[in-house]
Amino acid sequence: MPTSSSPVPRLLTAQTGPLLQLEASLLGKAAEIEAWFRTQWQKNAPPFYSSVDLRNAGFKLAPVDTNLFPGGFNNLNPAFEPLCVQALQMAMQRVCPSACDVLLVPENHTRNKFYLENVATLAALIQKAGYRLRIGSLIPDLHEPLELTLEISGRKLLLEPLRRTADRVHVGDFYPCTVLLNNDLSAGVPEILKNIRQDVVPPPDLGWHLRQKSNHFGFYREVAREFGAVAGLDPWLVDPLFRNCGQINFLKREGQECLEANVELLLADIGAKYAEYGIQQEPFVIIKSEAGTYGMGVMTAKSVEDVRNMNRKSRTHMASAKEGREVTGAIIQEGVYTFEKMGEDGATAEPVVYMIDRNVVGGFYRLNSQRGNQENLNAPGMRFEPLAFEEACSSPDHSCGPDERPNRFYAYGVVARLAALAAAREIAAVSEIRAQTAAA
Amino acid sequence: MPTSSSPVPRLLTAQTGPLLQLEASLLGKAAEIEAWFRTQWQKNAPPFYSSVDLRNAGFKLAPVDTNLFPGGFNNLNPAFEPLCVQALQMAMQRVCPSACDVLLVPENHTRNKFYLENVATLAALIQKAGYRLRIGSLIPDLHEPLELTLEISGRKLLLEPLRRTADRVHVGDFYPCTVLLNNDLSAGVPEILKNIRQDVVPPPDLGWHLRQKSNHFGFYREVAREFGAVAGLDPWLVDPLFRNCGQINFLKREGQECLEANVELLLADIGAKYAEYGIQQEPFVIIKSEAGTYGMGVMTAKSVEDVRNMNRKSRTHMASAKEGREVTGAIIQEGVYTFEKMGEDGATAEPVVYMIDRNVVGGFYRLNSQRGNQENLNAPGMRFEPLAFEEACSSPDHSCGPDERPNRFYAYGVVARLAALAAAREIAAVSEIRAQTAAA
Numbered sequence: 102m103p104t105s106s107s108p109v110p111r112l113l114t115a116q117t118g119p120l121l122q123l124e125a126s127l128l129g130k131a132a133e134i135e136a137w138f139r140t141q142w143q144k145n146a147p148p149f150y151s152s153v154d155l156r157n158a159g160f161k162l163a164p165v166d167t168n169l170f171p172g173g174f175n176n177l178n179p180a181f182e183p184l185c186v187q188a189l190q191m192a193m194q195r196v197c198p199s200a201c202d203v204l205l206v207p208e209n210h211t212r213n214k215f216y217l218e219n220v221a222t223l224a225a226l227i228q229k230a231g232y233r234l235r236i237g238s239l240i241p242d243l244h245e246p247l248e249l250t251l252e253i254s255g256r257k258l259l260l261e262p263l264r265r266t267a268d269r270v271h272v273g274d275f276y277p278c279t280v281l282l283n284n285d286l287s288a289g290v291p292e293i294l295k296n297i298r299q300d301v302v303p304p305p306d307l308g309w310h311l312r313q314k315s316n317h318f319g320f321y322r323e324v325a326r327e328f329g330a331v332a333g334l335d336p337w338l339v340d341p342l343f344r345n346c347g348q349i350n351f352l353k354r355e356g357q358e359c360l361e362a363n364v365e366l367l368l369a370d371i372g373a374k375y376a377e378y379g380i381q382q383e384p385f386v387i388i389k390s391e392a393g394t395y396g397m398g399v400m401t402a403k404s405v406e407d408v409r410n411m412n413r414k415s416r417t418h419m420a421s422a423k424e425g426r427e428v429t430g431a432i433i434q435e436g437v438y439t440f441e442k443m444g445e446d447g448a449t450a451e452p453v454v455y456m457i458d459r460n461v462v463g464g465f466y467r468l469n470s471q472r473g474n475q476e477n478l479n480a481p482g483m484r485f486e487p488l489a490f491e492e493a494c495s496s497p498d499h500s501c502g503p504d505e506r507p508n509r510f511y512a513y514g515v516v517a518r519l520a521a522l523a524a525a526r527e528i529a530a531v532s533e534i535r536a537q538t539a540a541a
Numbered sequence: 542m543p544t545s546s547s548p549v550p551r552l553l554t555a556q557t558g559p560l561l562q563l564e565a566s567l568l569g570k571a572a573e574i575e576a577w578f579r580t581q582w583q584k585n586a587p588p589f590y591s592s593v594d595l596r597n598a599g600f601k602l603a604p605v606d607t608n609l610f611p612g613g614f615n616n617l618n619p620a621f622e623p624l625c626v627q628a629l630q631m632a633m634q635r636v637c638p639s640a641c642d643v644l645l646v647p648e649n650h651t652r653n654k655f656y657l658e659n660v661a662t663l664a665a666l667i668q669k670a671g672y673r674l675r676i677g678s679l680i681p682d683l684h685e686p687l688e689l690t691l692e693i694s695g696r697k698l699l700l701e702p703l704r705r706t707a708d709r710v711h712v713g714d715f716y717p718c719t720v721l722l723n724n725d726l727s728a729g730v731p732e733i734l735k736n737i738r739q740d741v742v743p744p745p746d747l748g749w750h751l752r753q754k755s756n757h758f759g760f761y762r763e764v765a766r767e768f769g770a771v772a773g774l775d776p777w778l779v780d781p782l783f784r785n786c787g788q789i790n791f792l793k794r795e796g797q798e799c800l801e802a803n804v805e806l807l808l809a810d811i812g813a814k815y816a817e818y819g820i821q822q823e824p825f826v827i828i829k830s831e832a833g834t835y836g837m838g839v840m841t842a843k844s845v846e847d848v849r850n851m852n853r854k855s856r857t858h859m860a861s862a863k864e865g866r867e868v869t870g871a872i873i874q875e876g877v878y879t880f881e882k883m884g885e886d887g888a889t890a891e892p893v894v895y896m897i898d899r900n901v902v903g904g905f906y907r908l909n910s911q912r913g914n915q916e917n918l919n920a921p922g923m924r925f926e927p928l929a930f931e932e933a934c935s936s937p938d939h940s941c942g943p944d945e946r947p948n949r950f951y952a953y954g955v956v957a958r959l960a961a962l963a964a965a966r967e968i969a970a971v972s973e974i975r976a977q978t979a980a981a
Contacts, residue, residue: 110623135671136641143638183550183624187900191631198583201576231575460627 109461109514110184113489114441114452121159123338124512130332134515137331138459138522145525147459149192149281149302153517154467154479155452156437160380162512163341163437164520165387165451167317169303170285172208173465174226175218177455178487181463182226188457189230193279195458197300202277203227204237204270206263206294208284211240214252221256223283237263237272239284239291246273268298285309287392306531307524313391314432315345320530321523328519339516342370342435345391349431351411351419356431360388363433365405371435382438385475390419391430399477401436438474443486446470451478452488454517461514464488549901549954550624553929554881554892561599563778564952570772574955577771578899578962585965587899589632589721589742593957594907594919595892596877600820602952603781603877604960605827605891607757609743610725612648613905614666615658615694617895618927621903622666628897629670633719635898636742642717643667644677644710646703646734648724651680654692661696663723677703677712679724679731686713708738725749727832746971753831754872755785760970761963768959779956782810782875785831789871791851791859796871800828803873805845811875822878825915830859831870839917841876878914883926886910891918892928894957901954904928 127134152171153164177185193203205227207220220236227234238247238260246261261272269276270293280294280301286308294305322340329336344363349356364386371384385403400419402408411419419431443450448470455463471482488510567574592611593604617625633643645667647660660676667674678687678700686701701712709716710733720734720741726748734745762780769776784803789796804826811824825843840859842848851859859871883890888910895903911922928950 110626131671132641132668132673136639138671139634139638180620181623183621184627186550187624187627190900194579198579199576201572231571231578233572460630 109508109511110181110463114509114513121509123160123162123334124509126334127332127512127515128508131511133331134328137328138518141522142459142525145522145529146195147456147521148524148528149196150455150457151521151524152456153454153520155454155513155516156439157441157452157513158438159440160378161338161437162516163339163435164321164516165341165434165437166314167321167520167524168285169307169312169524170283171455172216172219172283173453173485174222174455175215176453176465176485176487177222177463178465178489180489182229184460185226185457185462186229188460188462189226191460192458193227193230193232196302197279199278201233202275202279203232203234204263204272204275204277204280204299205234206237206239206280206282206284207260209238209240211247211249211260217249217251217258218253218256220283221251221254221258224258227281233275235272235275235277236260237270237280239263239293263293265293265297268296270294270297270299282308304528304532304535306535307528309392311531312527313345313430314389314434315343315391315430317523317527318343318432318434320526321520324519324523324526337374339519341437342367342374343432345430345432347430351416354416357408360431360433361405361408364388364402364408367433367435368404385436387434387436387477388419389432389434391432399479401476403475436475439478440474441466443468444470448484449474449476449478450486452513454513456517456521459518459521461517464510464513464517549948549951550621550903554949554953563600563602563774564949566774567772567952567955568948571951573771574768577768578958581962582899582965585962585969586635587896587961588964588968589636590895590897591961591964592893592895593960595894595953595956596879597881597892597953598878599880600818601778601877602956603779603875604761604956605781605874605877606754607761607960607964608725609747609752609964610723611895612656612659612723613893613925614662614895615655616893616905616925616927617662617903618905618929620929622669624900625666625897625902626669628900628902629666631900632898633667633670633672637719637740639718642673642675642715642719644703644712644715644717644720644739645674646677646679646720646722646724647700649678649680651687651689651700657689657691657698658693658696660723661691661694661698664698667721673715675712675715675717676700677710677720679703679733703733705733705737708736710734710737710739722748744968744972744975746975747968749832751971752967753785753870754829754874755783755831755870757963757967758783758872758874760966761960764959764963764966777814779959781877782807782814783872785870785872787870791856794856797848800871800873801845801848804828804842804848807873807875808844825876827874827876827917828859829872829874831872839919841915841917843915876915879918880914881906883908884910888924889914889916889918890926892953894953896957896961899958899961901957904950904953904957 148169150171152168154166156163156165205224208216210216224234243262246259249258251258264271278299280299282303286305289310290305325336325340344367346356346359346363367386368384375384383403385401387401389399439449439451441450443466448468449472450466450468453465453467454461465488466486467478468484468486469478469482472478588609590611592608594606596603596605645664648656650656664674683702686699689698691698704711718739720739722743726745727750729750730745765776765780784807786796786799786803789800807826808824815824823843825841827841829839879889879891881890883906888908889912890906890908893905893907894901905928906926907918908924908926909918909922912918
């Protein structure tokens with residue numbers, strides 16, 4: 102009888118070697134892990150959708166970023182479409198069971214041809230899930246519907262100016278019951294979306310104007326601790342250590358002491374863990390803006406000196422963030438080596454896992470041949486490689502039974518879902534704060 | 542902006558011609574149809590799993606059989622696996638949110654090599670959904686675990702004798718919280734499964750010992766009527782007319798008058814509909830045993846004479862059913878021509894659609910080159926052709942936009958789900974009767 106378990110799609114990974122111990126031990130505990138996830142999702146509803154950047158160091162597999170407004174649906178392999186559609190139906194059902202009409206509110210950057218492909222793909226998926234969909238744009242100077250022909254796919258995309266009448270938003274005479282944000286609200290919640298009667302998912306309070314990476318990873322730490330008990334492993338194996346500084350202004354060198362002290366402490370903590378596991382590599386940390394997205398404001402440091410000696414250019418880079426917001430807080434996160442390489446140029450690779458509701462629906466590799474295994478790959482030179490389904494054993498072949506090819510992607514799906522679970526708790530906490538504020 | 546909608550997987554069909562009017566009109570109303578399905582599933586939970594045999598006459602697309610214990614998961618394309626796994630998680634969540642362990646109770650026929658492949662595939666899917674699974678067999682003379690090596694795939698299957706201790710069933714020390722039936726209980730609910738504390742899905746009352754085709758198609762008639770109002774079409778276009786006879790004994794020629802009268806009335810009703818739509822083909826009916834499965838006890842008739850002149854051999858065939866049960870009731874169903882042909886031999890083809898919970902998860906064609914387009918294909922000469930995903934447009938290609946290839950399989954997914962919805966109402970009605978009986 103087959104004994105392999107893989108509650109996530111069987112996907113190809115860049116690695117082809119034997120299963121690493123961590124991956125094997127997660128596979129071995131799959132039934133317990135899945136049962137635990139189920140009880141967790143009953144306590145906290147999963148995010149509508151999410152994407153998680155992972156780093157696989159072999160000895161350690163950890164999320165380094167959790168995005169609640171995923172912008173790369175176009176990078177998923179089209180073979181995943183039915184899976185996405187089914188999961189979207191599940192997610193929509195949770196939000197508004199009677200919903201028929203959905204308004205998608207994307208980012209404003211109409212010059213990013215990749216992002217526009219994402220919007221078109223997401224829109225098509227929601228339509229295929231059986232919903233009427235139109236796109237309501239927040240572009241300030243958009244006064245008429247704008248039809249774009251996408252440069253890459255040639256698809257057409259109709260952006261309509263988002264309007265508000267009383268306490269409902271709409272485009273033209275299309276008044277949806279659900280507003281789906283694919284805009285991370287870095288600049289804050291726009292007035293037009295405040296206190297509207299319609300359901301807005303994800304909750305606007307989860308935008309990067311309020312969200313903080315250290316808050317997320319604080320929840321993640323708890324999730325990892327509980328998960329460690331279920332899976333019988335040291336939570337550190339799936340959890341990047343971190344510290345944070347509340348007030349940093351890189352340009353003005355404000356908060357420098359906090360930063361240096363925390364980098365030193367964190368490097369020591371990582372060093373202790375490396376010693377415990379006999380890991381020979383050099384510890385490093387990643388410093389990121391608390392609210393940064395799109396890979397902006399990220400640096401690697403192996404010592405306090407690296408931080409002390411930051412030059413003007415690096416400081417400017419760290420101070421910049423999406424829509425020019427000044428960086429006011431920083432998270433110092435344990436750096437996780439990635440030992441995955443892919444392509445003819447042996448580009449450094451990190452998996453990005455996509456989830457809709459509780460389901461892993463696909464993923465891709467972020468590759469960067471100009472970056473090393475300790476660096477942020479979300480940088481110039483970045484490219485994407487869709488993950489394909491692992492070739493299934495469709496023909497009767499004794500050497501290819503379902504139990505003989507453990508799916509190494511399973512572990513990625515588990516860790517990605519841990520991050521989604523942390524986000525679920527983050528969402529619940531934010532909603533509670535919001536409710537208390539409203540009641541006060 | 543893409544406008545096509547396909548809440549079911551994009552699948553290849555045997556047809557390649559232009560979309561027929563019915564298919565096109567269902568695609569055009571997809572958002573309304575999907576919203577309606579969602580409200581329906583809130584009223585009645587979908588069956589755990591189901592398979593529906595469809596016939597596509599071009600002018601008409603209708604279910605002819607709805608199976609609540611599907612036995613062909615092995616015939617699904619392995620590419621559907623992730624879809625099945627995700628849907629199984631949804632289905633299991635509904636049955637027993639905290640479930641970890643599942644006991645699968647299959648049919649007893651260990652000499653049917655195809656059915657054994659189905660059991661192995663279903664077992665693997667449930668394991669991949671994150672559940673521990675063992676197989677509890679009802680085979681009377683099985684006293685020890687029996688490991689079978691499957692002839693076709695070479696997979697191993699461990700059948701363990703189903704045991705009962707107090708009010709719980711188990712195999713060995715494996716006490717599951719959920720018992721999943723893949724046994725249609727033609728011979729009645731076995732004592733060992735009566736009044737057990739564990740959840741049993743589908744409900745044993747839905748076994749063919751109690752279930753009647755005419756009861757199902759009575760519910761289907763209601764569903765089709767409501768659906769017709771939503772989709773703006775004559776319900777007959779998706780609904781096979783039927784009549785039924787309560788007491789028939791083909792061998793003893795008992796109930797012959799009822800049968801002849803109903804065949805005559807039904808042929809006249811079909812003829813009237815054909816005239817209304819200007820259909821030139823000759824009406825025919827299918828006579829089936831109320832509880833028959835596996836294609837046994839099925840005959841085609843184009844006139845009362847066909848029934849009157851049944852020879853001894855045909856009568857014996859009609860009187861036989863699975864496990865030799867005497868046929869006591871018959872449904873006389875409008876015959877639906879199938880105009881689908883497939884393969885080099887131009888075999889007559891009918892699609893079989895598989896569903897788990899509310900989701901269409903795949904399908905296959907039942908082919909029979911020895912049978913005509915008015916005949917039951919579930920007969921000697923039958924073979925299966927897995928449906929593949931329609932080739933997705935993965936590359937930027939203007940001639941291949943997502944809105945330009947309407948998926949003709951969508952209509953099949955709609956009609957199959959109508960049948961699943963009828964089964965959902967059937968299940969709810971049976972549960973209510975059971976509850977009233979228990980209270981009395």
